[in-house]
Amino acid sequence: MDRPILVTGGTGTLGRALVARLLADGVPVRVMSRRPHRADDDRPYEWAVCDLVQGTGLDAALADVRAVVHCATNARNDVAATRQLADAARRAGVPHLVYVSIVGIKTIPLPYYRSKLEAERIVRESGLPWTTLRTTQFHDLVATLTTVQRRLPVVLTLSGVRFQSIEVTEVADRLAELAQGAPAGRVPDMAGPEIREARDLAAATLRAAGLRKRVVPVRLPGKIIRNLRAGGNLAPDRAVGTATFEEFLAARGRTGR
Numbered sequence: 607m608d609r610p611i612l613v614t615g616g617t618g619t620l621g622r623a624l625v626a627r628l629l630a631d632g633v634p635v636r637v638m639s640r641r642p643h644r645a646d647d648d649r650p651y652e653w654a655v656c657d658l659v660q661g662t663g664l665d666a667a668l669a670d671v672r673a674v675v676h677c678a679t680n681a682r683n684d685v686a687a688t689r690q691l692a693d694a695a696r697r698a699g700v701p702h703l704v705y706v707s708i709v710g711i712k713t714i715p716l717p718y719y720r721s722k723l724e725a726e727r728i729v730r731e732s733g734l735p736w737t738t739l740r741t742t743q744f745h746d747l748v749a750t751l752t753t754v755q756r757r758l759p760v761v762l763t764l765s766g767v768r769f770q771s772i773e774v775t776e777v778a779d780r781l782a783e784l785a786q787g788a789p790a791g792r793v794p795d796m797a798g799p800e801i802r803e804a805r806d807l808a809a810a811t812l813r814a815a816g817l818r819k820r821v822v823p824v825r826l827p828g829k830i831i832r833n834l835r836a837g838g839n840l841a842p843d844r845a846v847g848t849a850t851f852e853e854f855l856a857a858r859g860r861t862g863r
């Protein structure tokens with residue numbers, strides 16, 4: 607039996623898609639989560655209970671894996687979590703650490719993006735063979751920007767901001783390929799097929815949900831918004847994703863998933 611690939615954040619939006627892809631490829635998988643394995647989950651993977659911030663369960667999670675794909679994220683603790691993972695992976699002699707990051711983290715000074723930049727550095731300087739892929743926002747996240755405002759009388763969007771969102775399963779496919787290949791360092795970014803105004807994406811999300819509401823673009827000041835308006839979150843020359851936002855909305859139906 608081949609050694610498993612460990613997916614941190616294997617219960618999250620990206621992690622679930624990656625685990626499904628690897629299993630479909632016949633690759634043994636170990637899912638890392640802070641929660642115990644549900645008794646009614648009979649999918650064919652191993653389960654490792656681990657908290658990357660507390661540093662609990664790491665040695666068992668990392669024992670005898672052929673690669674780690676680090677999809678876990680926790681907005682306030684990503685740096686500490688990535689450091690714990692990299693240190694433990696080095697002790698365990700993990701042959702390949704794969705990290706997923708975000709397009710534009712260098713130009714857009716969001717605190718979360720600063721922590722992604724630092725986590726990238728930790729992976730790069732970990733002493734382990736590594737691969738890092740940056741992608742644009744997933745369609746799921748862009749839809750959530752609208753659906754979280756379900757109870758408001760209108761939907762607010764950022765005026766002048768555009769997204770080039772991507773289908774998460776396409777990112778998962780690429781990560782599965784990278785995890786099974788040789789460590790490659792920083793690989794070319796991945797972005798979705800279309801660049802669309804935030805207000806247009808909000809309107810599409812409302813239509814798909816059967817909701818009638820006004821979309822109100824709000825013009826905010828500040829460096830973060832200025833860099834977003836300038837397209838710092840986009841990668842027009844890396845529009846390699848094929849599934850459009852409308853295709854994503856149609857596939858998930860009215861209720862979301």
Ligand SMILES: NC(=O)c1ccc[n+]([C@@H]2O[C@H](COP(=O)([O-])OP(=O)(O)OC[C@H]3O[C@@H](n4cnc5c(N)ncnc54)[C@H](OP(=O)(O)O)[C@@H]3O)[C@@H](O)[C@H]2O)c1
Pocket residue numbers: 614615616617618619620621638639640641656657658659660676677678679680687706707708709722741742743744745747
């Ligand atoms: N969402 C996007 O649009 C987007 C775009 C580009 C890149 N990315 C990157 O893709 C990665 C995955 O994002 P996502 O949206 O799929 O995340 P998500 O759905 O929020 O999932 C987060 C995962 O992290 C795990 N986790 C959180 N804290 C943990 C801890 N202390 N120890 C161990 N596991 C912990 C959670 O597992 P449990 O709750 O089961 O413990 C969960 O599976 C992130 O690195 C993110 O920056 C996301």
